[in-house]
Amino acid sequence: MTVKAIQRLQEVFAFEEIHHDIPPQKKPPRFMLDLYNQVADSDGITKAPGLLQGNVVRSFESKVNVDPEHPYFFNISSVGTNEKVLKAELRIFKWKPLAMVAKHHFCRVDVYELLDSASTPWRGNLIASRLLPLHFQGWEMFNVTLTVSKWVGESNMNHGFLVTYILPSGKYMETEVLGQKKHQSVIRRSYLVLHSDDGRGGVTKSETFHYNIKDQDAPLLKSETQSIMPPEPNRVTNGANQLKIRHVREVVEDTDPPCKRKPMYVDFEEIGWDAWIISPKGYNAYFCKGTCSFPLGQDMGATNHASVQSIVHILKLNKDVSKPCCVPNKLTSINLLYFNEEENVVLKQYNDMVAVSCGCL
Template sequence: MHGIRIYNATLWIRLELKATANFMPATNKSLILWVFRLISGSKNVFNDEEEFSKHTAMVAKHSISVEKLGWQEIDVTNAVRAWHSEKTNDSLRLFVDCSGCGNKITIHLFNENQNKAKESLLKAQKLNPKKMRNPDEAVVDYNRPYLFVSLATNHVKRLRRRALDCTGAPNEQCCKQKFYVDFKALKWDDWIIRPHGYYANYCKGSCLLPDKFSAEYQYVVDEYRRQGQVTGIHQCCAPTKYSPMSLIFYGPGSRVIKQDLAKMIVEECGCP
């Protein structure tokens, strides 16, 4: 994790009304989500409020209107940065409580039921190995909390060739032009959680300069083309290297899904 810093961190938690008959919550009712960090080495169960205060530190306070239940986004950047700076092997443990939820509103958190279901599946597999499947995939709780952490490097990676970027490149030479895709501008921000946008980039420019050719073959063919001995052959400035990106979005039934998409970002351009 050397050279890596925490850019931001958000905790996503889902709240919903329990299926209780004849219950209509007051529309002006306000709930408060409290997020605490359990101090390293402390236990998970406390006998009283004094003991709880001694072994925890408040991370965030998040107010919610009953009319706006569902997925809640809570900024926990400072807590994650503090944990990361400690450079220990201890896990980051967060405690979540709700003021005003009572027994009418469900907070979807990790619970023992999921672990018990996983253990039952493992026992069943031992009895019938022919029906083996991954227990982690079989017991997926899409309503569980998610901690999204965006990382940034402290050192800017130097480009091998400055001409790859259109900034500072000779006029009309094939180069990579930065291009930012804003999901809000596309009106996709209602289903895409992260990122809010990304640099897709594109290639532009001419392929007449030999230093942009990817191999001797292209240079020889281009010499023939220049002399008019070969017609219909034109090299184009095009992507030569891509990189993937991760997308976090709402799937069917408001499930939060993370998917890695290949070839989403143009990293380098050339004349293949």
């Protein structure tokens, strides 16, 4: 049963595969940590709704060193064919130039989609080109959305990218000062970053609040509290309509506390997922507990339907009608940052994961 429950939890979080062998020295790229911190608080709860494009962000690390005979290649097989790619960026770190090119101020960067796997002579489609200041050091991003969208549907077309750097003189720059080559004892790898929508929509309200909770009614006790049924017509011989009012003197005394939100912490370490989930290490999902007894107060978050159901139940107008249930009436999303089975970093946003408040429905 425990294994089955963990498997079901894996399905809820839409993990491609559960794994436990991420090397301890493996670190997530800084820009993915920054993105997570912009979107979520320390518990993973979304603090900036709408910031992400879609609900999944994947960062793919380039698999080979970059030089004229080895393109930038990214294995994107983990992206489902049913996913909609909303944005794809090629991220390359550019170092400051060496002395031999310091007299130049700009270079032209061309990004090609390679059309086959042959190293030389290579064939490619030019998909991005622009001038870059040589003396700037930092990450450069190139939009490659259309090309990557095509690769998701046809993986055999993915032969990678080739990036060239050309000085105003027409001379190609040496690759040792660019990309992921070791420079000043630091290695900067290149990344392909995909923003996508995997089709996991938010749970509808009817789905969220459909619970099969066994009714646990307390006994009804007589008291002087008066409840009045809606009037029912009563015909008399003269044809005039009169109203007949039936008085019901009943009240409910429940020993259970009223409907409230209670803590429910999900600890990823206890589940055994802490080795590859980067952040958060757990989160408080909360749950709703308590009774929804007549009369429903304003502080119980009751809907009009719940109020009517409570009245029908207390008057025993229909033996099949139970009293309303204590359930979440407002939910919010969380975000998880984790390593997938290929040791790439993924940021996923999950709707309706934390109960913000509870009510009687």
